Amino acid sequence: MAEQKEESIMDKITEKFHHDDSSSSDSDDEKSSPSTVKSAVYRLFGREKPVHKVFGGGKPADVFLWRNKKISAGVLGGATAIWVLFELLEYHLLTLVCHCLILSLAILFLWSNATTFINKSPPRIPEVNIPEDVVESIALSLRFEINRAFAILRDVASGRDLRKFLAVIAGLWVLSIVGSCCNFLTLFYIVFVLLHTVPVLYEKYEVQVDSFAEKAMAELKKQYAVFDAKVLSKIPRGPLKDKKKV
Structure with a gap:
């Protein structure tokens, strides 16, 4: 009976060692899993x-x-x-718009009058309307971006983060140098x-x-x-x- 008890105790001890080894190997595998390794990789701008x-x-x-x-x-x-x-x-925007309108109106006018000689119906000029929802979405997006820019400038000017202040000043200084070298x-x-x-x-x-x-x-x-x-x-x-x- 004593020998059987000793054997059962030894079996429990060996099982415990095997269980600890397997759990430690599982934890090592989890530590070296691709997801954890991937999360530890440095990404530009912290993306x-x-x-x-x-x-x-x-x-x-x-x-x-x-x-x-x-x-x-x-x-x-x-x-x-x-x-x-x-x-x-050195073409100008207003000149380009006027020339394009002149050309398009002349083509449509001549085409509409030429159809009387060739016995065909004049081309139908489509109606062009700007959708209201598109204008509203653009205005809302522009408003959101402007407000966010104002919030960033206010946060920088409040003096809470010296590193951010120096980064913004350096960026504006570089942008001013680039702006002096070329136009908008x-x-x-x-x-x-x-x-x-x-x-x-x-x-x-x-x-x-x-x-x-x-x-x-x-x-x-x-x-x-x-x-x-x-x-x-x-x-x-x-x-x-x-x-x-x-």
């Missing part, structure tokens, strides 16, 4: 969605990421033609071309760009820590007084 979802996931994202090469090439070619027409040939149309065209080239290249070389951005951000944080220790920490600041309401 969690694919590039296509970041751009909205609709037709604009398909155009920017060249899902349909014909449409993307047509949009980029049209923007290039407009830039060449207005910037290089050229700047708009440059941004348009960048939107059609940078996202698709980033999506293609995502891993390499993210690894380089991780190293760059680590270096920037290191330099900011040095700047904070040598300069920002030595700036005198007044004591903060808590105002209590009686």
